[in-house]
Amino acid sequence: MSVSMREIAKLAGVSSATVSRVLNGSALVSEETTRRIQQILDELHFVPNSSAIHLKRGKSHTYGIVIPDLTNPFFTELVKSFEELLVANNQELLIANTDLQLTRAQRSVHRMLMRRVDGVALLASEYETASLESLVKNRIPVVTADHYRISPGLSDIIVDFAGGMDQVVAHLRSLGHTRVGYIGGTKGLATSKVRSESFLNAIRKHGVSTRKSWITEGNYRVAGGVVAMGKILSQPDRPSAVVTVNDLTAIGALRAARERHLRIPEDISITGWDDIEMSDIVSPPLTTLRISLRQYAGMMMEALQATGEDLTQPGRQFTVPTTLIVRQSTGPAPAAAKEQQTREKKRARKAETTPLSTILPAGIDVN
Amino acid sequence: MSVSMREIAKLAGVSSATVSRVLNGSALVSEETTRRIQQILDELHFVPNSSAIHLKRGKSHTYGIVIPDLTNPFFTELVKSFEELLVANNQELLIANTDLQLTRAQRSVHRMLMRRVDGVALLASEYETASLESLVKNRIPVVTADHYRISPGLSDIIVDFAGGMDQVVAHLRSLGHTRVGYIGGTKGLATSKVRSESFLNAIRKHGVSTRKSWITEGNYRVAGGVVAMGKILSQPDRPSAVVTVNDLTAIGALRAARERHLRIPEDISITGWDDIEMSDIVSPPLTTLRISLRQYAGMMMEALQATGEDLTQPGRQFTVPTTLIVRQSTGPAPAAAKEQQTREKKRARKAETTPLSTILPAGIDVN
């Protein structure tokens, strides 16, 4: 076992209360004793036991975050932003990775409960009501992502899918695309449904056409994008652009297209969503929708703190906006259905019809 | 505050000791009381307070891991493996991201100390002696990465850089490369030095030449690779292959080469290190050295547990091997110094001189 306050006190010839006072900088302890105690503290490398403090004070100063996939950059980047915020506020972060497994999600929540965390950000989408319920029952503030539901102690942050889809589709339309496909997220998740509906609405609004066989599902990961894009590309009649549900999916789609020797964006345009660091690094760099992670993390904090004050409050609904980032994975649509024949023409027209306003690479400091 | 055992006890008309017994499944409590207590437990969604348990039992059942960059896939993938191991062992993982800032590293270690973690994996390289020292002084088992030093309570895991460099350089040599450049890691870090020396040794051994201006430094990130590769490529006389210190650096190098319209591997070959998931996704997929993260995580566990038993033991030195994964970022060397002229010839010879034994993509389940 490590050193305890009592031992320090004994060595200094004072009571543990005095040591505690020195440790907390508080109170008016004589300079003399302070110095003496401080010296012993340093010598013995004393570090207070947080469990004891927590037990006594009843505050854990810890927030939890439950994410579905630690290897998805969107989440790690978000975790990073959130952690920075917490550290600045003298709080700790407990991270739990569920790997999309229900049991792991439940255990994670259970651990957070045991820790008596001050709040939980639940970004896993496969949680069932049980986890959420026990959190709420235990009066712990919760903030969810794209859950589309709030209640006392439960806030929610939704991404503006409608607005974002509107932006991408408008962008594609302005490039001349009228036949657009879609790769969505895991089937059965509420957020997947909202996203695909937003896509369909945008399609309708902008007079762009699609067809059932061009609407596919992925799993928010690269592999899912590869498979889904394969399905779209194996059809005799292909769309000239494919909108995907997130950057990892888009990267998979890119890969599938490359395997079939299609040029991007000359033969087919692809868009992503999230603007993870990687999206500017793949070839070609992805046109995507950026979500400000600082903003997102800030909303999580705000939601958790607000609810923390008063658990009877209804909880808040936040909406995080998206920004269209145009890079090289989208370009003018091939003129006609038989793309092959139009390459020459297209090259000639390229200079005038390319409204690509490229922005600086994100997250890459080249100098 | 949440429900405590005492309240449960009161409701069940028993003492808290009995409730504790039921909770721990232990002892011989009558079925009748067990059932009665269990019901109340369920009804009230009771979850024990881990701080109290920790305080009482003196065991935190928590390990800590300090990493320099949460957005570097190598680390997140490692964290994931490590966490899986821990969860299987009923332990928890406390993650700390230092973002390469010394103060953050120190604070992280301090938090781990407060938590009385059972062991710490210190993967940050910028830690100064102070952090390590307080860990050791507090009798907490520590395992470091590429620290090249062990002592009582302090184990170390080193990657077999010598062996790995030998493999890459041999591979390049067999492809006809005799002029090879190198992009290393952040200057001043011990591990960077070991890596570059390993490279130089391998170069010598295989009769490959390099030159001072081809030996550059990055920062283990994409941006550093871009800059370093830029320096190499801006020289009138270029190497035909560049070995880099990790995959992120290699990806940066790839990017820099692409910006200069060089074809890879036709014009220049590039190798990475780590075999992160992304390395098989970029274009072209990277030839790299794989480090088994399961193995690495297993070693961390083993080291921590072994030292945990007996802190007077000297600590162990582990070496993790590497496996060369050949993908498409390396190919036959251009025949002569003036690469441009040899393209045609090379194409003709390609069939016979290409010993690329491509392996299946890692981490991508296409079906």
Add this chain to the structure above:
DNA sequence: CTGAAAGCGCTAACAA
């Protein structure tokens, strides 16, 4: 089979 009591390391009245 169950309860009483002590104590893990710390803080916060309240006294002195």
Add this chain to the structure above:
DNA sequence: TTGTTAGCGCTTTCAG
């Protein structure tokens, strides 16, 4: 300015 005391929520002898 400092010490005494009680107690946070739990486990664990030791009695009964």
